[in-house]
Amino acid sequence: MFAAASAKRRLKRGLAALKTGDTAVARESFEAALRTARLGEVWLVAGDAASSLGDLARDSADLPGAEHHYRLAATQYRRAPRTARSVGGRVRCLESLGDVLLLEGRPWDAYREFQEGATAAGADPSRPMGTEHGVEFVSREDLRWTSHLATAAQAAGRRRLANDHYEKVLAGCELRGDIAGQIMCWEGLAALAEDMMAWNDAAHALYHASNLYPALPDPEAHTREWVQCLRDLGAVYKTLGRRDEQVRAFKLAVRLEQVDSSARVNSNSETMAHDEHHRS
Incomplete structure (x- = not known):
């Protein structure tokens, strides 16, 4: 009980310091909150503290530090009782982790994290293609995570896989009337076609x-x-x-x-x- 109250106080202190721009105090408070929360098995607070440390590391271009803290945060959120907050926190951390891994030049690792994030978010990357009974309802989460997978697969040189993801997102965007999403997909397909020197396909997409x-x-x-x-x-x-x-x-x-x-x-x-x- 004492550990939970102490960890929450330190987390609040860190968030308050962050609002005033005092990142040094914020980092110190988040680290203290993380230590106390993990000792007291207050997993949700531990996840919030580790996630905040990941954000600080990412914003200061410390990519290895950001990767470490986002992984740690995702683990803490998974240990916490399943609530909208713990699931949402884990999904956000997995998405941020994938972005960091892309920046680190590790696209296939990013692809795996995005896959895990899609599962945690309840998204289905196969859904935009529809079924034999017609096209199923496509959520924004389906499109967002399939787009992440396409980007990571393309960066990893898995062109056929990336092409498949882009076509799925395109089908979903057409279904939803999402013009910006369709443009993104066509331009992604054009880049893939250019990589393969398939110039007619590139012209068609552009x-x-x-x-x-x-x-x-x-x-x-x-x-x-x-x-x-x-x-x-x-x-x-x-x-x-x-x-x-x-x-x-x-x-x-x-x-x-x-x-x-x-x-x-x-x-x-x-x-x-x-x-x-x-x-x-």
Whole structure:
């Protein structure tokens, strides 16, 4: 009982220090909370403390330290009584651990952590493909974790596996009408095709991605990504010797850049005029 109260106090002290930007005190408090909680078998508090230490290590670019603490936190959460908080904490730690392992250049290790995270979250990476009775309901968790798996598989050079994951996410995004998700998938499939020098497949994927940008809720906010997609498409058309399509893609990219540049200039002029009006 004493250990639980003491660990909770130290955890609260660490969170308060974190809000004021005092990371040294926050780290010291989290470490003390972790020690006390583990001794008293207060697993949920131990998970929270270790997770917070993982965040601090990640934010300071200490990737080995972040990996250690996220693994430790996931273990503490698994030992705790099963509640929404303990499951949610473990899922978050496994996701963060996968991201850290990707940054460390260990994509296949990241893939395994993402698999475990998907299971813990109740996501089913196979669900977006549907069943013989039609396409099943696809949750955002299904798409999010399948996307993580696709990214890790691609980084690990498992192109066929990554391609399978991207196609599953794409099917789910189409079902949900998720335009941004569809663009991400088409661009991921294009990158895989380029790695395999399958230029026709790359052109097909980039063409679909470029046509989806106008359907975004705020396409102007994504002009630069749209322009880059068109330039990539033009480069692939050039490789294929499809000159007319190459020129069309590059011309549209240039036109979008000009419109974006004009909009930025007008916005800056309006801001300056507004500021001048207030000063006067």
